[in-house]
Each structure stands twice: as C-alpha cells, then as structure tokens.
Amino acid sequence: MPHQCTTCGKVFPDGSKEMLSGCPSCGGNKFQFQPASTTSDTGSADGSDNTGASDSAGSQDLTSSAADAVRRRAAQNDARPTTEDEETTVQDWVNSQSQPTRDSPRDSDAGGDPDSQRGPDPQRSSDSRREPDRQPPQERQPPQTRTDDRADSKRTSKDDATERGWGEWPSQSGTEPEPASARDDRPDAVSSTGPDPGEGSERSTQRSPRKTNRGIRARTEDEEDNSQRSARSDVVTPEELAALDSSRRNQDDKPQREPPRETTESQQPPSNAQQPPSEAQQPPSEAQQPPSDPQQPQVDAPADVPTDADGHVVEPPSDDRPDLDQLREELNDQFESIKIVNPGQYELNLMELYDRDEYIISLREDGRYVIEVPDSWGPGDRDD
Amino acid sequence: MGLLTDLRDSISRVVDRLFSESEPKRIGIYGPPNAGKTTLANRIARDWTGDAIGPESHIPHETRRARRKENVEIERNGKKVTIDIVDTPGVTTKVDYKEFLDHDMEKEDAVRRSREATEGVAEAMHWLREDVDGVIYVLDSTKDPISQVNTMLIGIIESQDLPVLIFANKIDLEDSNVERISNAYPQHETVELSALEGENMDEVYAKIAEYFA
Numbered sequence: 288m289p290h291q292c293t294t295c296g297k298v299f300p301d302g303s304k305e306m307l308s309g310c311p312s313c314g315g316n317k318f319q320f321q322p323a324s325t326t327s328d329t330g331s332a333d334g335s336d337n338t339g340a341s342d343s344a345g346s347q348d349l350t351s352s353a354a355d356a357v358r359r360r361a362a363q364n365d366a367r368p369t370t371e372d373e374e375t376t377v378q379d380w381v382n383s384q385s386q387p388t389r390d391s392p393r394d395s396d397a398g399g400d401p402d403s404q405r406g407p408d409p410q411r412s413s414d415s416r417r418e419p420d421r422q423p424p425q426e427r428q429p430p431q432t433r434t435d436d437r438a439d440s441k442r443t444s445k446d447d448a449t450e451r452g453w454g455e456w457p458s459q460s461g462t463e464p465e466p467a468s469a470r471d472d473r474p475d476a477v478s479s480t481g482p483d484p485g486e487g488s489e490r491s492t493q494r495s496p497r498k499t500n501r502g503i504r505a506r507t508e509d510e511e512d513n514s515q516r517s518a519r520s521d522v523v524t525p526e527e528l529a530a531l532d533s534s535r536r537n538q539d540d541k542p543q544r545e546p547p548r549e550t551t552e553s554q555q556p557p558s559n560a561q562q563p564p565s566e567a568q569q570p571p572s573e574a575q576q577p578p579s580d581p582q583q584p585q586v587d588a589p590a591d592v593p594t595d596a597d598g599h600v601v602e603p604p605s606d607d608r609p610d611l612d613q614l615r616e617e618l619n620d621q622f623e624s625i626k627i628v629n630p631g632q633y634e635l636n637l638m639e640l641y642d643r644d645e646y647i648i649s650l651r652e653d654g655r656y657v658i659e660v661p662d663s664w665g666p667g668d669r670d671d
Numbered sequence: 672m673g674l675l676t677d678l679r680d681s682i683s684r685v686v687d688r689l690f691s692e693s694e695p696k697r698i699g700i701y702g703p704p705n706a707g708k709t710t711l712a713n714r715i716a717r718d719w720t721g722d723a724i725g726p727e728s729h730i731p732h733e734t735r736r737a738r739r740k741e742n743v744e745i746e747r748n749g750k751k752v753t754i755d756i757v758d759t760p761g762v763t764t765k766v767d768y769k770e771f772l773d774h775d776m777e778k779e780d781a782v783r784r785s786r787e788a789t790e791g792v793a794e795a796m797h798w799l800r801e802d803v804d805g806v807i808y809v810l811d812s813t814k815d816p817i818s819q820v821n822t823m824l825i826g827i828i829e830s831q832d833l834p835v836l837i838f839a840n841k842i843d844l845e846d847s848n849v850e851r852i853s854n855a856y857p858q859h860e861t862v863e864l865s866a867l868e869g870e871n872m873d874e875v876y877a878k879i880a881e882y883f884a
Contacts, residue, residue: 624793625789625793630768630782631767631768631769631778631781631782631783631785631786632765632766632767632768632769632785633765633766633767633785633786633789634764634765635763635764635765635766635789635792635793636764637762637764637792637796637820637823637824637827638823638827640792640793640796640797641796641797641799641800641827642800643797
C-alpha cells in the first residue's frame with residue numbers, strides 16, 4: 288500500500304524506506320497509507336492482485352470506523368445507536384476516504400474534526416489507536432495476501448533482526464503456535480491496565496510472547512480483582528494515576544509499534560547506545576510480532592502521535608520519549624540471560640537464567656531459541 | 672508439552688517428597704565445567720548401583736544435558752539415604768567454541784557443542800531452581816575456587832536453603848589445593864576427594880549420608 292506524507296502529500300511507493308527518516312520533501316514524520324478502500328470496493332474487478340488488499344482494507348475500514356465511532360461518541364456524548372453509527376461510518380468512511388485522501392493531504396486531523404472528516408482522521412491517527420483492540424483477529428486472517436513489496440520490506444527488517452540475533456519470533460510464527468497465542472493475549476494486556484508499567488513493558492520482548500501468556504494470565508486474575516476492589520473503596524491518588532498512565536503508555540507503545548513495521552523504525556530514532564538506531568526497536572516488535580500483520584496499513588505513527596486504545600486522552604508527546612528509553616532499557620535487560628556474541632559464542636547471565644520461569648529448551652542458529660513456559664505453576668507452587 | 676508435563680510432575684514429586692521421608696532426595700551435582708562432576712556421578716553410581724551415568728571427558732562441556740540416576744542407596748555409619756543423582760552440565764558464564772578447537776574438533780562440531788553447552792547451562796540453572804533437594808558442588812582443587820560462577824551459584828544455593836556439600840576434587844593432582852577451597856567457602860563443609868582415583872570416597876559417602884539423609 289503506498290504511503291502519503293500528511294504534510295506535503297508526497298506519495299511513497301509500497302515498501303519504500305525513504306520515509307523511515309522522515310519525508311524527504313518536507314521533513315514531516317506523519318504518514319498515512321494511501322487508502323486502498325478506493326480500490327477496495329472495485330477491487331474484485333481489478334484483478335486477483337487486489338482481492339486480498341480489498342479484503343483487508345475492508346476490515347480496516349470496519350475497525351477504524353468502529354474505533355472512530357467510539358471515539359466520537361466519547362468526545363461528543365453523541366447518543367446515536369452504535370449499529371447505526373457504525374454502519375454509517377463504514378459507508379461514509381469508505382466513500383469519503385477516496386475523495387479527500389487523494390486530493391488533499393490530511394494535515395491537521397489529530398482529532399479536530401471528529402464528524403466531518405472521520406474518514407481520513409481515523410485512518411491515520413486512530414490507526415494505532417484501534418490496533419490494540421482490532422488488530423489480532425484482523426491480522427490473522429489474510430497473512431499472505433499482501434503485496435510482495437511489503438513482504439520484502441518485512442523480510443528485510445526480519446533479516447536485520449536476525450543479524451542482531453534476537454528478532455526471530457516472527458519467522459517462526461507460521462509454524463509455531465506461540466505467537467498466535469501471544470497475539471491472543473495482547474488484547475488482554477490492553478484491557479487489563481495493571482498498575483505496573485514495568486511488567487507491562489516486559490512483555491515486549493522476543494522471549495516474552497510466552498512469558499506473556501503467563502504474566503497476563505496472572506495479571507488478569509490478580510490485578511483486575513485488586514482494581515475492582517479498590518474501585519469500590521479507594522480514592523485514586525495522583526500517584527496512582529501517574530502510574531496507571533505510564534503503564535498504559537507502555538502498553539500502548541507496544542501495540543502501536545506492532546502493526547506497521549516502518550513505524551517502529553522511525554519511531555525510535557535516537558538514543559539507543561547499544562544498537563543501531565534504525566534497528567533499535569525493530570527486533571522487539573519483530574520478535575513479538577508475528578509476520579502476519581502486513582495488511583495493516585503502514586501508516587507511520589510516530590511516537591508523538593497520541594494513541595490510546597481506550598480512547599482516553601493521552602499524554603503529551605514529549606512524555607513518550609523517556610518512557611520509550613526506559614522501555615528499551617528494560618527490553619535490553621531481558622536479553623541478557625543468554626547473549627549470543629557470535630555463532631558458537633555465548634555469554635550467559637546465570638542470575639537471569641535462574642530467575643526465569645521459562646525453560647530454554649534449545650537454542651537455534653542465528654539466535655533463535657525455543658523456550659517452554661510453565662503456565663500453571665511457578666516457584667510459589669513449590670512452597671505449598 | 673511433554674516436557675511441561677514432565678516438569679510439572681517433577682515439581683509435584685518434589686513437593687511430595689518434602690512430606691515424605693522415604694522418597695529419594697534429588698541431589699544435583701553442580702560445578703564449573705571440567706571439575707569432575709560426571710566422574711564423581713559415575714563413581715557414586717557405579718559404587719552403589721553398578722551402572723554409570725554418562726561419558727566422562729577431559730574436554731569441557733562433555734555433559735550438555737542433565738542426567739539422572741535414580742534410587743541410589745547409600746549407607747554409611749548406620750545412616751542410609753536414597754538419592755537421585757542429577758549430573759548437570761558445567762555452569763559457566765561464557766561458552767566459546769574456540770575453546771573446543773584445541774581438542775581436535777572441527778569448527779562445526781565445536782560450534783554445535785558450544786550451543787548445546789549453553790543450553791545445558793540454562794537447563795542446569797533451571798533444575799537448580801525447580802528440581803533439586805540438595806547440592807553437591809564439585810570444584811577442581813587445582814584451580815582458584817573464587818570465581819564469578821562459583822560465588823554466584825553457591826549464593827543461589829544458599830538463598831534456596833538447600834543443603835550443600837563442597838567437594839574438592841582432583842586431589843590426586845600435584846597442584847591440588849584443598850585449603851584454598853575451604854577458605855573460600857568456610858560456611859560449608861569441604862570434602863576432598865579424587866573421583867577419578869576413588870580417593871577418600873568413604874568420607875564422601877559418609878558426608879552424603881549425613882547431609883542428605
């Protein structure tokens with residue numbers, strides 16, 4: 288799917304990496320994918336190539352419009368019934384998208400025009416917003432229907448990750464069930480906004496897909512109860528709000544990073560001392576991200592685009608940076624249990640290995656490894 | 672999932688064992704690579720069951736998967752203990768295939784051995800956390816006992832409150848220095864031995880029976 292700079296309207300071909308460092312024409316860093324929905328309705332007539340694209344575009348329309356509808360309602364207290372709302376939205380959006388998108392670059396849609404411009408607006412800004420909720424089912428369906436360009440760009444990034452030795456999950460996702468389950472769990476992660484940012488961010492690692500399963504399960508059982516309990520009695524303190532916000536941000540970061548590959552890269556420009564900047568974040572998202580999401584629009588959602596899965600007001604952009612750095616640090620820490628220096632050369636962090644719930648069954652070439660995660664027992668069980 | 676089931680089973684076995692005196696205790700033989708863990712495990716197994724546990728080698732990381740010998744009954748001085756001996760891969764913080772190239776190994780084999788050794792360390796650490804009731808920590812008495820690995824592992828073992836015996840192995844070698852080991856870890860009992868030559872095995876078994884009974 289081609290991309291378009293939201294500032295100057297420059298169009299980038301599918302799979303272009305040009306925009307990873309910002310728009311070369313105007314320096315803008317917000318992009319939208321040039322809607323396929325214009326072709327999606329006529330896609331079946333266009334040829335087989337479009338079929339997959341139109342399918343996915345259709346589902347995107349649905350989800351984005353649904354997200355949009357929710358958002359609008361939240362913003363306006365609009366009392367229109369949901370179904371009607373959604374229906375209108377789908378149609379409106381599909382139709383309206385084709386016209387304004389092509390002609391005029393969407394430059395200021397960050398939420399200013401919820402009603403009239405609902406097409407372009409959700410397409411770009413709510414893209415990441417709706418991802419956490421909608422992405423998994425959507426992703427799973429037409430994994431291979433993407434264009435080759437997209438696949439190529441993915442492959443490239445995967446290769447990058449491979450070279451660095453720890454971005455391997457996606458490549459296995461086709462054969463292994465774990466990434467799928469990780470995906471299944473992800474919505475849980477979003478919905479159960481546990482008050483600990485650290486744990487939330489932990490999940491964004493290569494290894495964490497499985498660890499995630501367990502962590503999330505534990506969390507939904509324990510912390511949701513806690514929050515319900517406290518909701519009945521306690522008054523929220525500013526500290527708690529801050530903690531909650533940061534945890535939500537961390538959780539949002541992850542989904543936000545997931546769908547578009549390019550997003551990940553451009554999102555993390557600076558400040559990773561240990562890793563090449565452009566690749567710094569990619570492996571985690573790659574790792575965590577099964578490769579089956581190419582149908583996601585590659586809208587570049589830079590770090591400063593407010594995103595919130597729940598439709599809440601999000602932090603000012605500047606706050607995201609430190610969190611990302613922090614998150615990155617945590618991620619890096621997690622890779623330390625076994626560091627593959629070179630093929631055949633390993634550095635081991637015994638404490639990490641000892642502390643881990645996962646049991647590393649086998650290492651593979653190029654830094655992949657297989658872990659077994661206990662899901663129904665842990666060290667606590669032993670004390671019984 | 673078979674492994675998971677196994678692990679779960681073994682955990683429940685451990686839990687059961689805590690309440691049952693008659694069940695064998697699972698004793699992990701830990702230590703750095705090439706300290707003589709497998710030689711010791713084989714010595715114990717042969718002495719009390721007639722079977723060996725696994726191949727010994729002078730090349731480090733010969734043991735890359737934990738091996739277990741179950742129901743080894745050791746009786747000394749009127750004390751009798753039934754243990755499962757778990758011979759674990761040598762624990763280290765660095766594995767480098769180049770180390771194996773000195774032992775007439777092709778690079779490909781060395782790299783594979785290195786990878787397996789790393790998996791072995793991960794496995795050993797996992798077992799330490801989940802699945803042992805006591806530890807025999809084997810050290811090569813010709814080498815400096817104070818290393819990051821030893822300090823960390825013994826620290827972990829202590830934090831688990833696991834009973835531990837420190838075995839100063841290879842006392843048949845000239846530059847063996849048992850005192851250095853007992854000084855390094857004065858909080859634990861150090862038993863000298865040569866697993867290869869079978870020296871001082873009487874005391875070894877007496878201590879095992881005493882500690883793990």
